[in-house]
Amino acid sequence: MDDTVALVDCNSFYASCERVFAPDLEGRPVVVLSNNDGCVVSRSDEAKALGIEIGVPIFKCGRLLLNSGGRIFSSNYSLYGDMSQRVMETLSAFTPSMEVYSIDEAFLFLSGFSRTALTDYGRKIRKTVRQWTGIPVSVGIGPTKTLAKIANRIAKKDPRLGGSFNVRGHPRIDAILESVDVGDVWGVGPRYARLLRKNGIFTARALRDAPDRWVRKNMTITGLRTATELRGTPCIPIEEAPPPKKGVVSSRSFGSPVESLDAVLEALSNYAATAARKLRAQCSAASVIGVFLATDRFRPGPQYANFITAKLPVPTSFTPDLVRHARALLRVIYRPGYSYRKTGVLLDGIIPEGNAQLNLFESAPDERQAELMRTVDRINDRLGGDTVHLGAEGIRRAWGMKRLKLSPCYTTRWNELPVVRC
DNA sequence: TCTGGGGTCCTAGGACCC
DNA sequence: TCTGGGGTCCTAGGACCC
Numbered sequence: 001m002d003d004t005v006a007l008v009d010c011n012s013f014y015a016s017c018e019r020v021f022a023p024d025l026e027g028r029p030v031v032v033l034s035n036n037d038g039c040v041v042s043r044s045d046e047a048k049a050l051g052i053e054i055g056v057p058i059f060k061c062g063r064l065l066l067n068s069g070g071r072i073f074s075s076n077y078s079l080y081g082d083m084s085q086r087v088m089e090t091l092s093a094f095t096p097s098m099e100v101y102s103i104d105e106a107f108l109f110l111s112g113f114s115r116t117a118l119t120d121y122g123r124k125i126r127k128t129v130r131q132w133t134g135i136p137v138s139v140g141i142g143p144t145k146t147l148a149k150i151a152n153r154i155a156k157k158d159p160r161l162g163g164s165f166n167v168r169g170h171p172r173i174d175a176i177l178e179s180v181d182v183g184d185v186w187g188v189g190p191r192y193a194r195l196l197r198k199n200g201i202f203t204a205r206a207l208r209d210a211p212d213r214w215v216r217k218n219m220t221i222t223g224l225r226t227a228t229e230l231r232g233t234p235c236i237p238i239e240e241a242p243p244p245k246k247g248v249v250s251s252r253s254f255g256s257p258v259e260s261l262d263a264v265l266e267a268l269s270n271y272a273a274t275a276a277r278k279l280r281a282q283c284s285a286a287s288v289i290g291v292f293l294a295t296d297r298f299r300p301g302p303q304y305a306n307f308i309t310a311k312l313p314v315p316t317s318f319t320p321d322l323v324r325h326a327r328a329l330l331r332v333i334y335r336p337g338y339s340y341r342k343t344g345v346l347l348d349g350i351i352p353e354g355n356a357q358l359n360l361f362e363s364a365p366d367e368r369q370a371e372l373m374r375t376v377d378r379i380n381d382r383l384g385g386d387t388v389h390l391g392a393e394g395i396r397r398a399w400g401m402k403r404l405k406l407s408p409c410y411t412t413r414w415n416e417l418p419v420v421r422c
Numbered sequence: 423t424c425t426g427g428g429g430t431c432c433t434a435g436g437a438c439c440c
Numbered sequence: 441t442c443t444g445g446g447g448t449c450c451t452a453g454g455a456c457c458c
Contacts, residue, residue, distance in 0.1 A: 034426040041426075059423045075426090102458045189456050220432055222456075249428055298425060344427090430457075437450080 003234050004118065004141065004168055006108040007148040008091055008125060011136045011156065013104035014042035017083045018073050020134035021410045021418055029070030033058055036253055036402045037074050046070070074403035078385075082411040086133045094125050099238045107145060109238050115169050122155075122164030141166040145236045146229035149186040150177070150204065177205035177230065187226040192219055204230055244282045244350065250275040251344020255402040257296065258340045264293065265327055266394035272326040272345045273393055276319040277380075279347060280373055285315035287349035289322065291329040296341035306333040315351055318369045319376075322347070323392055384413065 010016060014032035019025045029047035031040045039057045040047075050068055052061045058072065065072060084103045092098060097109040113121055122139035129137050140152025147167050154176070155165035167173060183193035185204050195218060201207055207215075208230035216224045225235040250271040258264055268291065279286055289312055294305035308329050316322065326345050376388050386393075408416035 036424095036426080039425055055425080057424045062423095105458080187456070191455060220455085222431065245429075247429075251427070253426075296425095428458090430455100432455080433453090435451090437448100439447085439449105440445105 003143050004110045004113070005143070005145055005148045005234075005238070006095075006110050006118075006122060006125070007101075007140045007145070007152045008106050008108060008129070008137050009140070009152050009156070010087060010104040011138060012042055012044050013084075013135070014073075014075060014080055015044040015047070016135050017080050018071075018076075018407055019044070020083070021407070022071070025071055029065055029068055030073070031058075031061075031065060031070070032073045032075050033405070035075065036255055037404055041075065072405050074406040076403075076407050076409065078409050078412045079407065083133065083135060087129055087135055087137070090129050090132045091125065094121075094128075097238060097240055099240055100242075107148065107238055110141070115166065118168065119164055119166045122166065123162050126163045137163070139164040141168055143168050143232045144229040144234045145238075146186050146226055147232065150180055150184075153180070153184065174205060177208060178203050180204035182207050185226060185230070187222060192223065195219075244284055244352070245278075246348075246350055248275050248278045248286070248347040248350070249344060250278070251292070251342060251346075252401065253342045254340065254399045256399075257299075258399045259336075259338065261331070261334050261336070263399050264334065264340055264343055265330060266392065266397070267399045268326055268330050268343050268345065269323045269390060269392040270394065270397075271343070272323045273319050273389060275345045275347050276317055276322045276373075277377060279317040279350070280353075280377060283353045284350045285317045285353050286322070286347035287312050287315040287351060288347070289325050289329065290346035290348065291326050291333065291343070292346070293330065293333055293343045294341060295338050299339070299341075302338055304335055304338045308333050309346075309348070311349070315349070317353065318366075318373060320390065323390060327392070 015030040018030055018032060027046065029050055030044040031047050031052065032042040033039065034041045037058060039055050040052060040061070041054065043052055043054065047065065047070060050064060052065065062072060080103060088100050088106060091106050091108060095108040095110060099107045101107055110118065110121070118141050122141055125139055126137050129135060138152055138155040140148045140150065140155050141164070142148040142151045151165045151167045155161050155163055167176060170176060180203060182188055182196050182201055182203055183190070185207060188196070188207070196207065201210055207227055210227060212224060212227070215227050228235050252267075252271065254267065258267070288309055290307060290309035292305070292307040295301070295303050297303060310325065310329060312325060330343070379388050380386070410416060410418050
């Protein structure tokens with residue numbers, strides 16, 4: 001059977017999104033920061049060339065960037081989410097079957113192409129996405145997901161390849177795998193990389209050729225799958241429709257430290273509402289709720305962290321109920337006198353909506369509540385995430401994220417549309 | 423000056439049952 | 441002086457991903 005997988009991966013995705021709407025940044029270093037403008041999470045090639053590493057705090061490299069004519073952006077997830085959708089829609093025209101793997105990656109199932117035709121098809125995909133969305137992508141092709149990942153890395157690194165590389169049936173596959181560090185293989189993290197090197201396995205090729213029994217024993221069944229995929233036998237299927245999430249977390253660090261119970265409650269209510277919305281988006285209800293609260297372990301001063309969970313009387317996705325339970329749990333673990341950095345909500349025990357086992361002492365789910373949530377979600381989808389919310393989530397939000405370098409929401413807010421002057 | 427947020431899968435071991 | 445053995449379910453923790 002002729003399994004062929006293409007991994008399409010957006011180059012420097014967040015930085016590329018910013019550049020689409022600020023073409024004067026073409027050819028200049030651009031970085032995008034994590035929440036609260038902490039550290040670098042995306043870099044253009046020019047920023048990489050300056051030696052700016054991923055994850056580095058911005059205060060360490062901000063001056064260098066600006067002196068080199070670069071730009072710094074706070075992360076703007078409404079923009080990236082919307083651009084991602086456009087890219088994925090474009091890709092879906094190229095295959096009957098694909099898996100959206102992350103905000104900036106998709107696996108495309110391809111078949112019925114000859115070897116050379118595949119590479120050209122990859123280039124065509126790349127050109128079309130660039131034309132239709134402005135986002136540059138790289139295409140890696142192989143008989144398995146793991147090999148497509150490797151092909152993609154090579155396509156990205158070697159500009160002579162025109163952004164598309166195919167390892168399926170490649171005559172020099174041994175040399176290719178020999179050139180890939182074992183730590184760069186998909187599924188091999190830092191821990192396994194260290195273990196492998198200690199045992200004399202330094203390259204993707206050596207992992208491919210390692211004995212099954214040893215791999216299975218030291219890296220579990222997942223490691224064995226990786227090794228098998230390196231040999232060209234698919235073990236990790238393409239999942240077109242992602243299964244519903246088994247847990248939903250919503251948490252965020254505060255823009256600045258927070259001490260008062262009221263402020264923490266406000267933030268937590270906001271996160272609980274976000275989590276509830278995620279739950280409804282996948283038509284689920286939660287039967288367990290957890291809340292955590294922590295000070296900043298990187299800062300000197302008294303430290304405190306705690307986590308508490310409770311079973312809900314009836315599985316629900318009704319925002320007011322979840323917010324109420326979250327607030328009650330927070331009151332249990334909150335201690336005055338600390339500077340808090342972070343709080344969050346975790347929803348677990350997730351079941352399909354309408355499947356709830358009714359509690360003998362609770363009334364049946366209220367259809368009016370469900371209708372209310374549907375209406376609120378519709379309004380917020382259309383007019384922006386926070387148009388309708390509970391008073392408990394706060395208005396002024398002193399705890400909110402620090403985002404000093406935010407670009408406009410070019411694609412999701414009418415009043416922030418880009419303007420073209422002729 | 424400051425260090426993100428949100429997931430998945432697998433395994434070992436304890437609790438519990440017969 | 442003796443106190444089995446085997447199965448299932450759940451949870452915590454470790455590894456990974458972007």
